[in-house]
Amino acid sequence: MNGVLIYLLGMTVFIVVFAGLGFFWAVRSGQFEDMEGPAQRILMDDDDPMIPRRRLKDGEN
Amino acid sequence: MTENCFHCGLPVPEGSAFAVVVEGEKRDMCCRGCEAVAQAIVDNGLEAYYHHRTAMPQSGRDVIPEELRKLELYNHPEIQKSFVITPEEHLKQASLILEGITCAACVWLNERHLQQLPGVREVLVNYSNHRARVTWDEREIDLARILKEIQLLGYSAHPFNAKQQEDVRKKERQRDLRRIAVAGISMMQVMMLAVALYSGDYSGIEESTKVLLRYVSLLMTLPVMFYAAIPFYQSAWRAIRSGQMNMDVPVTLAIISAFGGSLWMTLNNSGVVYYDAVCMFSLFLLTTRFLERNAREKSTEAAENLLKLMPAMATRLQNGEQTVVAVMELEVGDLVLVKPGETIPADGVVEQGVSSADESLLTGESRPVPKEVGSGTIAGSLNLEGPLQLRVSGVGENTVIAGIIRMLDRAQAEKPRLAQLADRVAGYFTYGLLVLTALAVVGWLLVDPSKAFPVGLAVLVVTCPCALSLAAPAAFAAAGSRLLKRGILLTRGHALETMSHVNHVVFDKTGTLTFGKPFLHQTVALADVDEARCLALAASLEQASEHPLAASFLYANKAPLLTVADAQNIPGKGVAGTIEGVRFTLGNRSMSAVTPAEELEGIPPGATVVWLCDEGRPLAAFALSDELRPQARAAVEGLKEQGLKVTILSGDSRPAVEYMAKQLGVESRYWEQRPEDKLAALQRFQQAGDVVAMIGDGVNDAPVLAGSQVSIAMGGGTDVARATSDIVLLTQNLTDVVQALETGRQSIQIMRQNFVWAIGYNALAVPFAMFGYIPPWLAAIGMSASSLVVVVNALRLR
Structure with missing residues (x-):
């Protein structure tokens, strides 16, 4: 019993x-320096124009 | 009027022609500043900002050329020495403080835009303190350009000397985190073993297993004892040495005695061990202190962000040569050159040149003061029109500003220190607690010596004045972060306490109730040319001028600007130029063909009148005056509704003050007040029994701010005013004053509840602990729970 415990x-x-x-x-x-940044940064990426409902209205640009 | 500005959300004035095409749709803008900022965002392909944002930004301000030129000073190697580091050859790195950040999207906008610039290697913005670390290649881009780009997006940035307190704070924070980690990990292990030991007591456990578990618990507790809990010992030792009790004394006593007792039991293989209580107690105290300190540091950081590293440089003239030197190096008798738009570096006497100076921050007088040969200048005021050569008459300690700052120190020293009282009470409480513990231990030694130790421990732990000492700071921290979210910075926590008693609010006028900048108030056409055309002519003539009045013409004009040939700047008088073949002049009366008999009606007192003339006759008169901030009236009304007295204390002239006061409905007003007069007036109010909140922005307000019970500074004001204040209105919204006072009252209420709870809990728990009904582990839980209630109650404020 004690052997297993040890x-x-x-x-x-x-x-x-x-x-x-x-x-x-x-x-x-430094992973605890900025507790908000990484959480926000992942949401604000540059893939926005690729999301259909957010595509720019005047065409490709 | 139903339309709101797409960029900043403020109502768009009727007939406004400002608009920007964003994502294929024409969006209305409220002003030229917003238009420029939105255009810059679109041009740089950053429209996504408008999707991401969760709060409206500040309205775009006009980018003033003179401000941009000031940024050039940051390129000066002498100035860069204090905040730029060179990690590699040609690479430079600086910490910048971003102003005007309202939500995460703002950070994104700045980061993205700077990264796009050629030569910028790395941009890292810290979301929580709005500080950015920028690395750039000095061969491709310079710092001034980077700062300029930020300004074009509607924010402002200035370098920050990261070497100072920040390093210390970072190290301390990391050390705290490590201590919490050690305590947390140990606590989990020891708790697990403790559960085994406790349940073993009920269901039976082999003696050898018990011994093993005790020794492993001891091993796991060692890091807590000799690493995590060190801050308590240090603080307790300091307290004992200085003869002032603080709550760390009983904490240390509890930790050491619990550990020592348990160690004794472990070595003797008998009795109960309390390693779990040691670990839990340490972890909990470390965590609450860490959280409380974080909240406090957040506002310290925000306060530090306000302190700019102003490039204090001056141009010294020696043997006809110009050298740029630090202001510190100037000596009495030096000859300095001050270009228009520059800050006058020292007190002095004009030797050459004609100009006017903006001394409003020092005197409260909103109109520029003319300067000619022989007139004195004040360090810190702004040279407006022409270049001036000054003979320095006072530097450093001998300047007018330094005198005001000395007065401020004195006023600050006289400030009541309420916070000290709470500390003293906690000290008495600690003495009482130690006496009670001793009584309990002695009592139990007489009755049942085996229970003396656990009871003593339980009393020490259960009464830990944790909840009591958290009651006020937790409420302050929560109220502080609530205010900060609205752009109200609380620099001294205890101000909240006083705020709830305020019954008299005193405003400064220039820069506080008003913008402190001239706006075009009225245009009167005097000939056959209509007002809009006159305005276009005036704006065109002023486009090259640096005078602050020029900006107000450009701001008001909505028509396209005309080409000016042969433009001429006549310092102290105005400007002249040829437009479409006709020679126009724009300036004060001495420059116009106006006879003194031609007086204008309906012009507010204190306004500056500028005349536009063609060759021979006056075309129009423009009245420019400092305007009330839009929220001023709402703020005054809000304060009056709460039953507070409102007073205006201004350095400006009587008619100007009376005019503003009448518009706001304020009866109590004082004009032509020098800083010492203001302080005297304030002291009169205070002697009459009023608790005064003072709101100001200038250097001349600083002593009054320091002397009033609660001081509130405008975020755009001078550093001195902000440094003296308990509260800074970062968004410059005057209705925030009403908000802040209300939050003050609420937080005092919460604080009272907390005190009642903490004292009630202790009064209830102590007898039970003393009579042995509370085992140490339950005491630790009780202590934690009571503190938690206090913290959660405080969080309701947010």
Whole structure:
């Protein structure tokens, strides 16, 4: 019983350390600097003229 | 009148001829500025902006050539030194602050447009603080061009020195995030193990498994103890050393004693451990503080965005040679050249040249002040017409402006500091709390020593003055972000508290109630030429002029401009030129063929009259005056409806002030007020028991702003005025004042509710904890829940 637990808890510690390091890396690379930008940017792409209901009215341009 | 401007959403005035074809349809525009901006957007293929936007932008302003020329100064290497970095050879990078952003589409517009420019390598706009990082190749494009392009889209941008506080703040933010992450990850693990331990107590658990789980919990708690919770220890240590209690003292005490006790139990293999409480407590406190601080920083950033790195350069004349030097380097006795449109760099005396200066920001007087040989100039005022050579008589500390700023410092120091009171109360609360905990522990030691530790811990945790100390800041932060969304920037949170007591609102006139810029008020045709034609002639004559009056002619004229031959600028008088073979002059009375007997009727006091003459006879007279902002009347009415007193304090002349006051229906008015007079008037109101909110924009308003209980500055005003204010109206909409005062009252109400809740919760929970009915984990949940209620209640304000 305890053998299995020790193995599982050991794994937990290992994974937790990696999760922590991953988060540290994300913080350092500035992923939490601008929480709104990426969400908006993906919506405002340059594919707008390709959406039929938004096609420009006076033809191709 | 039912039509609204397609670009900015304001009503289109009747008979307006401004329109732009957007996506194949002709759209009406309200003014020349909007037309130009919309045209620029269409020309650059950025129409998608109109689909994406969720808020209307500011109305387009006329791009003033003199402003564009000022941007050129940013190309100066001396000035660039302070904010430009060179990551590679030929590449340059600067942080810019974008003004006028109203929604995400604005950011998109700027980003896309700049990226299209040749030579711009990278543009990255941060959506939350409106700051952009631009990298460009100096061989292909310069900074002034980039700034100009932004201006053409109807926004304005100025460089920002990113090196300053921003770096520090970024590092702190990252450290906070890491601490939260560590506490969060540990908390999840420890909680899981705690569930196993608690349920083991009910269903039975092998002693060896219990020991194992305890040791693993200990291991997982170590990072929280020795990394995540460090800020609490530091703050508590500082508090103890300075002899002023703060809430981090009991927090630290709770964390350390819970950990120490649990460690003891773990090593001795007996009793209950509280690692879960340690982790949860730390995580929760770290998170709430992080959120609260974020909200606060958002408004600090917005406030910082207002501080421009003004290119303070002057042209020094030495042995007939011109050198551009920083204003700081000027000395008394230097001879400087000030070109028209430039800011006068120092106090001085005119040695050569004739011109007029706009001193309205300092004096409140809306009319330009004539300058000729021998007249004194004030640093910070604007040279309007002709080049001036000045002998510097005062620099730095000895200028008129510096004097006003000194007066301001004094007024600021006298400002009541209400925030300190709340801190002191929290201090007493902490002492009381520690005494209660000690009582509980001693009591239980006498009754049942085994329960003394968990009870002491529960009392410490459950009463954590978290909810109490969050009650005010959470409400302030929520109210602040609500106001910010409407373009009202709250620079000092505690101003809200005072705002709810305001019963007297004092306005400055020039630049606050009015635009501070001349508008064409009236055209009177004096001969057989009709008004529209006269206006077209006048606008054509003025097209090359830099005088502020020129812009108002161009603004008012809707007809096409005529070609002017042989244009001539006569400083201090006006302009002349030949149109279609006829010589016209446009200028003040001294330039016209008008006899003094010819007086005009219905012209507002304080207006400037400009005469248009052909060879020999006057054709028309134009009355130009500063106009009331459209919302001024609504704002005054709104304030009166709320039962507030309204007063106008102005540096302008009596007739001009009376005229405006009558239009607004304000009885209480003061004219020709110098800064010290304004401050004295304010103090009189305050001595009479009024709580005064002052709204102003100029340097001359700064001392009054600092001295009033609540100060509100116009976003377009001077830096000094904005720096002194509790509130800045970024959109320059005067009805926001009514809004802000209302929000102030609401937030005080919310704050009261929060205090009642926090105190009530503590009063209820403490007895239960002291008598041992609340285990530490329940105390941690109770503490969290009570704080959450406070925060959620505050969020109702948004």
